Amino acid sequence: MxxxxxxxxxxxxxxxxxxxxxxxxxxxxxxxxxxxxxxxxxxxxxxxxxxxxxxxxxxxxxxxxxxxxxxxxxxxxxxxxxxxxxxxxxxxxxxxxxxxxxxxxxxxxxxxxxxxxxxxxxxxxxxxxxxxxxxxxxxxxxxxxxxxxxxxxxxxxxxxxxxxxxxxxxxxxxxxxxxxxxxxxxxxxxxxxxxxxxxxxxxxxxxxxxxxxxxxxxxLGFKTHRETKLKIKGKLQYPLNPLQINKPAKPYNIIWLTSESWRADTLDEKVMPNSWEFAKNAARFTRNYSTGNGTRMGVFGMFTGIPGNYWFPFLETRRGAAIIDVLQQQQYQISLYTSAKFSYPEFDKTIFAQVPSEQMHEGKAKTGWESDRDNVTDLLSFIDKRDPSRPFFTFMFFESPHARYYFPPESVIAKPYRDDINYATISKKKFKDDITPIKNRYINSVHHLDMQYGRIFNYLKEHQLLDNTIVILIGDHGEEFMEHGFWGHNSTFVDEQVRTPLVIYTPGMKPLVSNEMTSHMDVIPTIMPLLGVTNPSSDYATGYNLLAGEKRSHTYISDWDKVAYVDDEVKITQPVNGKSFVLMKASKGNDDALSNDERKAILAKKQPAMLQLVQDLSKFFKKKETKSVRP
Structure with missing residues (x-):
């Protein structure tokens, strides 16, 4: 040739x-x-x-x-x-x-x-x-x-x-x-x-x-159209001031249960009867927003009490969550479990950076539901074998509701359901046509999650541990099923992707059901005072104490390169540190679209809120170089 x-x-x-x-x-x-x-x-x-x-x-x-x-x-x-x-x-x-x-x-x-x-x-x-x-x-x-x-x-x-x-x-x-x-x-x-x-x-x-x-x-003298982009830089300072602690005479145990992809609307008496019954004696927050539309930012926000954009400096400096410092100072027995990996997202280098590896346990089973079941067994064994003279803290990350949505046959409550989800062959059209059996698969996996929660609730009751144990139930983020054109999470900030259940039980509390806006950032300001931390919550969080009647008017939700401001009226999304060229997006608070005129009017109205956003996203940087720059 x-x-x-x-x-x-x-x-x-x-x-x-x-x-x-x-x-x-x-x-x-x-x-x-x-x-x-x-x-x-x-x-x-x-x-x-x-x-x-x-x-x-x-x-x-x-x-x-x-x-x-x-x-x-x-x-x-x-x-x-x-x-x-x-x-x-x-x-x-x-x-x-x-x-x-x-x-x-x-x-x-x-x-x-x-x-x-x-x-x-x-x-x-x-x-x-x-x-x-x-x-x-x-x-x-x-x-x-x-x-x-x-x-x-x-x-x-x-x-x-x-x-x-x-x-x-x-x-x-x-x-x-x-x-x-x-x-x-x-x-x-x-x-x-x-x-x-x-x-x-x-x-x-x-x-x-x-x-x-x-x-x-x-x-050349032209009047240009500009929108603010966030440029946030500085050296991390978290918390702002050293934590002052008056150690409680009888410190509480803490059981922190976090589930993958746990939608807010699944916490009901049909899908999750055990959790629903448990929540009747706890504080249940029906309008809770995650700090992210993915696991990374969602779990980070619940453990630090601050917006997800701080993930990157935490990872860079290997800074752990302040609550872990408090627990270690008070000689808590700590045992952490996950049915995923502590290395992805990099929780072993961020929120749990100061926790010894021997206290962090990963599930070894083939499927999420099997790892969840095995980890619950190990968690209860840890509590059984603990030193009763010292308080304990245990955390578990459940994987059952993660796509492909894992569950055993005895957890089936919704039919018909897909036997499997083949990522290689699935398409958007095929997904839309098959969305009901796919969502039924998810519902069955959440029901299995509830069965595992039930094992823990029953154990606590049988061993009289509810008299001195705080229990937290929370999801890392939600899960969308094409309500707004996408599947899963990590793509947008619609309610289905970012709203999760939040239940907090504290001994001797009066049951509470709140329909006010809450955030993952509120968990730490709620728990820290119960651990004897006397600092104002503004020293270590941008959240509020939910058990003290404090209320929020807005919240922040992050993903890899964007942040969303959310209040009752609007959701405004913009890139952080120039990682995305897409300018501000805005929708109504219920995710309905805005016309161009409505968008311009709402952005002008919310300028003070955007300035507050800049302050909150830079609050925990020592040397502020934060500014709003025009692209």
């Missing part, structure tokens, strides 16, 4: 693959919705879509060209290295784009730092709860994409040698791509200084690179 034949075969091969790429990426584009926004957003989307399809292939093209160049000088007549490079790089590219489209379809996000952290951190992949069927599906898809690229190369070679036999010229393509790139990004920059009409479009293009020219337009 001649070098000319090889070059032209590869040109045709990548030309065909380009259309495969466009097909894969098109799944994330809401064509009809954007068309209704007007010709400018739609035209911008079409041009950018076609342009970025080429960008996605550039690494594969470059690697193939480099391999071809090297092999040409080593073995001039060999065509295999370049063909192999083309097939492998294009297969990987298309497979990643397919996975990216799947992630966006179900979770509303593209591959980002959060997903990279999930892949790279020990325990991250396991946290997805995959199955053998899913693993087989992934392997078959990978084989399928490889086979597709082999077929395309064979067709390209056959078509060129049989029908074309003349050089293919794309000499104008590089210049056209460069010019189009400049025009597209100038258009985005021009729009961003005025209406921000194209931000929604750019958000749907995978890995779109933004360009802002506000400074340039302002220098």
């Amino acid at each position: 001649t070098t000319t034949t090889q070059k032209n075969t590869l040109k045709l091969y990548f030309f065909i693959t380009y259309f495969v790429v466009l097909w894969l990426v098109s799944d994330s584009l809401a064509m009809t919705t954007i068309f209704q926004e007007g010709w400018l957003p739609f035209g911008f989307m079409v041009i950018t879509f076609l342009l970025y399809g080429l960008y996605y292939l550039l690494p594969a093209i470059a690697i193939t060209a480099l391999v071809g160049f090297i092999s040409k000088h080593i073995k001039p007549q060999s065509t295999k290295p370049a063909y192999i490079a083309a097939i492998m790089t294009a297969s990987i590219t298309t497979l990643l784009l397919y996975a990216n489209a799947k992630i966006f379809s179900l979770y509303g996000m593209f591959f980002n730092g959060f997903i990279l952290n999930l892949v790279m951190t020990p325990g991250g992949i396991e946290s997805l709860g995959g199955s053998t069927a899913s693993d087989v599906g992934y392997a078959l898809f990978a084989l399928g994409f490889l086979s597709l690229q082999l077929l395309i190369l064979w067709l390209a070679h056959r078509y060129y040698t049989k029908h074309l036999r003349k050089p293919l010229s794309f000499k104008f393509l590089p210049v056209s791509a460069i010019v189009t790139t400049i025009l597209v990004h100038m258009g985005f920059a021009l729009d961003s200084y005025s209406t921000n009409q194209l931000n929604m479009v750019a958000e749907s293009i995978p890995f779109y690179q933004t360009v802002s020219a506000r400074g340039f337009f302002e220098s």
Whole structure:
């Protein structure tokens, strides 16, 4: 085979693959919705879509060209290295784009730092709860994409040698791509200084690179449209002042039970009869908001009492939660359990950083429900074998309600339910059509969670431990079942993803049912005074003491790179530290959409609240370099 034949075969091969790429990426584009926004957003989307399809292939093209160049000088007549490079790089590219489209379809996000952290951190992949069927599906898809690229190369070679036999010229393509790139990004920059009409479009293009020219337009005398972005930096100072403790004469034991993906509306007498009955003698908060739409920020907020954006400096400095310091100072016997991993999210390097590894126990069973059952057995054994002369603190993270939603046959209360959820083959449409049996699977898993809670409640009653033991029941976050177009969590701040049950039992308390807004950040300010901490809660939290009648008007919810301000009227979401180009988003407090005029009016009205947000997100930094900057 001649070098000319090889070059032209590869040109045709990548030309065909380009259309495969466009097909894969098109799944994330809401064509009809954007068309209704007007010709400018739609035209911008079409041009950018076609342009970025080429960008996605550039690494594969470059690697193939480099391999071809090297092999040409080593073995001039060999065509295999370049063909192999083309097939492998294009297969990987298309497979990643397919996975990216799947992630966006179900979770509303593209591959980002959060997903990279999930892949790279020990325990991250396991946290997805995959199955053998899913693993087989992934392997078959990978084989399928490889086979597709082999077929395309064979067709390209056959078509060129049989029908074309003349050089293919794309000499104008590089210049056209460069010019189009400049025009597209100038258009985005021009729009961003005025209406921000194209931000929604750019958000749907995978890995779109933004360009802002506000400074340039302002220098020409134009009045630009600006929205505040949060830039928060500084050295962590947590707590603000050393904790002052008057050790109680009879310190309370504490049992802290946290469940994965525990929706607020599942705590009822049908799905969770044991927990419902227990809550009748405790304080139950019906309108509780997590500090995150994922496990990381949700658990962090409940143990620290501060917003989730502090996770990153805590991780960087290996700072543990202040409540653990208090427990250790008072010689509590500590034993922690999880049916997931303490390494993912990195709780062993944040909230539990000061806890010795021998006091942290991870479930070893194959499924979440089995690990939950085994861990409860171990937890009760720990209490049995404790030193009765010293108080104890035990924490358990339950995994049963984590997708794929685990439960044994005796926990089935909702039918029909899906036998399995195959991540490799599921699609958004298929998920919508099958949402009832999938949600029934979740309900069965929550019922199993309640059965495990019941074992603990019965033990406490039988051993008369409720007279001196605080019990906390809480979820890390909620779980959406397509109520707003997505499944699971970690994607948006809708109520289904961020509201959880919260039950706090303290000995001798009067039962309470509160319909006021509460937050995970309120747990620590509620518990710390019971441990003898005399500091004002503002020294170590941004929450309120729920048992002292304190009320909140708003709360904050975080994910990997954004924070949401939430009150009765509105939810306002914005990026933190420039990790996302998406500007402020706003919806009604009940997640209904706002018109453009309503959005502008509510953002203007909530400016004081946004200033308070900046203060609270920077409160626990010693050297404040916090400022609102204009992009």
